[in-house]
Amino acid sequence: MVLKRKPSFFRENWIYLIGFFVLYGCANMQRPEGGPRDLTPPKLLKATPPNMTRNFNAKEIDMEFDEFYKLTNQYQEISISPAQEKLPEYKVRKKNLIIEFKDSLQKNTTYVINFGKAIVDVNEANAMKNFTYVFSTGPHIDSLSITGSVTNTQTQEKEKDATVMLFPLSKDSLFYSRKKPSIFATTDSSGNFSLNNLAEGKYTIYGLKETSPNKIYDNEAELVAFIKDTINLTTDTSNIQLKLFVQEPEKFRFIERRFDTDGKILLSFNKKLFNPAVKILSPAELDNQRIVEFSNKNDSALIYMRNMDFDSIRVALSDNNKPIDTVVLRKNRKESFSKSVNISFNLTTDKLKPGTDLQIISNLPVESFNTGFITLKEDSAIVRNFTIVKDTLARRLLLKYRWKQNVGYTLEFGDGAITNIFGNKNEKGLKTFTIDKPENYSILTLKMTVPEPGKSYIVELSRDEKNVLRTDVITKNTSVVYNNYPSGKYTVRVIYDNNKNGRWDSGNVRQKVMPENIWVYEKEITLRPNWDAEDAVTIPKEPINP
Known part of the structure; x- marks a missing residue:
């Protein structure tokens, strides 16, 4: 019997393998790296029926774009005016967008479909801003416009990417009922806006800079704008000036209320107060030992209690002697807190501003201090003619001395130099600094x-x-x-x-x-x-x- 060598798989199929790798390589061609970033949003090539069609009677609209795209938040970003009870269905087919109407259209009516920022390209998410498709079911298309700009009240700078919303006067209450407007536009990079294809009538107008893109004023931290007067639109209207501001909340509420790890109570508010005050309602005997600090803006308070032997505390807040609200905080009666003494100073890169006192700032209110345990050195020489006094802020001491230029200072704290309201004392430490130059x-x-x-x-x-x-x-x-x-x-x-x-x-x-x-x-x-x-x-x- 003659034995023949069996041909290998690679020899017999080499031509197929080469073809496979060539085709595979071609099929997986990647976009070359580097080069300028694509900043161009998709463009509409063709629409069927065409944009601005009169006597519109189609059941769907077919839009073709110049590149592949995706829809983002379409049911939040896209609006149709007049609004329909049944929303249209949006279908993406390669580079085309099919809009199928699920509701009947009114006769002799101009419709505006505003796409907001829903249409973006696939690679860089460049949005096609302020794109609208307009048609009329009758022989006439509404053509009036309102233009203007949006400014930030605090900075006096023009605000880009703000939403301008228009409501017919009869539907003005929709703004307060958290309904998305059917007529809106987004400001450009110069803060300008344009609302087009509007019918004659009376309108109210609002501006909104959102924290979440839903075109609804639903967050008191959002910037809002309005004008007092109703717009009676009979001709094109220009130079509408909207000024954004953060509205002061109508109702007071606590944003945060908690015990911190060092035992103090933190209360923060949703609005600034004028002349706030705090009272401990229960346990009532704790009220005369509270120490309270309000922030510079009077929108938060820190409350320190010497006695922490309680499981709940009820705090009342007032402003200008008028009660505002009460809050109850709970903890374990024997809960432990970090009450050690930590010290900081009013220094910038270890330099003290000339002509100022050195502030010794404790993390917790200071009960007492012992100057015998505090040493100040000028270069290496000990100086004794300094004084330390308590500041109006319970956590701060002021060290007063006639500082000199071009010398180094060392402030040394011995164990127990500072005692806080819980009886805790500082550990030994030192701080070196110099006096900044007057020039x-x-x-x-x-x-x-x-x-x-x-x-x-x-x-x-x-x-x-x-x-x-x-x-x-x-x-x-x-x-x-x-x-x-x-x-x-x-x-x-x-x-x-x-x-x-x-x-x-x-x-x-x-x-x-x-x-x-x-x-x-x-x-x-x-x-x-x-x-x-x-x-x-x-x-x-x-x-x-x-």
């Missing part, structure tokens, strides 16, 4: 000119929007002087304090109360080291709210 600070003088003497204006100096360094109330032409401010860039804004309460007051949409106007000085002020700066600031006359 790193400047003096700024603002020569303020008011438009109407006798009226109240609040001048705020800040380094950023959220960090107001100082507030001054003026009623006449005057100079406001800022001594020893570090070099950097500063902004000035002015609140038109109409009710003369020394603070900015928000508005109320339901009551049609506008927020107090704010003006931002257009010039950014630069303070240079060891420099006296002076600026003449002329406050313009307050604008009239629409």
Whole structure:
């Protein structure tokens, strides 16, 4: 018998394998890496029936786009006006979008389908903003428009990606009933908007900067805007100015209420209070030993209790001597808390601002301190002519001394130098620091000119929007002087304090109360080291709210 070698699988099928790998490689071609990022949203190539069709009688619309796309939140983003009881069905077929109507259309009516940000490309999620498809079941298409802009009240800057909503006057209550508008537009990068293909009639208009994209004002942290007057639309209307603001909540509530790990009670509120106060209702005997700190904005409180031997506590909050609310907090009677003494200081990168006291800040209120256990050294020499006093803030001590330049200071704490209200004492430690150079600070003088003497204006100096360094109330032409401010860039804004309460007051949409106007000085002020700066600031006359 003659034995023949069996051909291998690879020899016999090599040509098929080569073809397989070629085809597989072609089928899995990837988009080349690098290159400019695609910033172009999908574009409509063709619609059947075409956009702006009159005498429309189709049951569905077929839209073809120039690239593959996806729908996002279509039942939140897409709206049809007039609204239909049965929503259309949206079907994605490759590059086409099929809209099937499930409800009958009214006769002789202009319909506007606003797609919001529902249509985005597949790769980069670029949204096709403010895209609308318009048709009429009769021979006429409504063609009136409303245009304008949206501004942030606090910053006075134009707001992009804000939603502008239009309601027929007869349906204005829909805004308050948390219903999505059927007529809306999104502001562009310059804060401008355009509402088109509108019928004659009376409308109300609102602006909204959302925290969640549902086109419903359902969160008190969202920015909202409105104008007082009804828009009587008979011709194209332009220059509508909407000013966004955070509305002060109508009802007070506690946002947070808890015991922290060190035993203090934290209460935070949903609105700022004017003159808040706290009282312990039960156990009533604890009320005379409470220590309370309110935040600078009066929107939170810290409550320290010397005696923690209770399982529940009932706290009453009032403002301007009027009761607001009560809250009950519970814990285990023998629950343990971390009551150790931790100390911090008012130093910036271990430098103390010249001409200021050194603040010794405890994490818990200070019951007592012993200066015999506290040593201050100037370079290596011990100094004794310093004093330490309690500040009005129960957690803070002030160390007073005539500081010198170009020397190093060391502050040493012996065991038990500071005792907090729970009887806990600090452990041994030290802090080194120097005195910052006076030439790193400047003096700024603002020569303020008011438009109407006798009226109240609040001048705020800040380094950023959220960090107001100082507030001054003026009623006449005057100079406001800022001594020893570090070099950097500063902004000035002015609140038109109409009710003369020394603070900015928000508005109320339901009551049609506008927020107090704010003006931002257009010039950014630069303070240079060891420099006296002076600026003449002329406050313009307050604008009239629409």
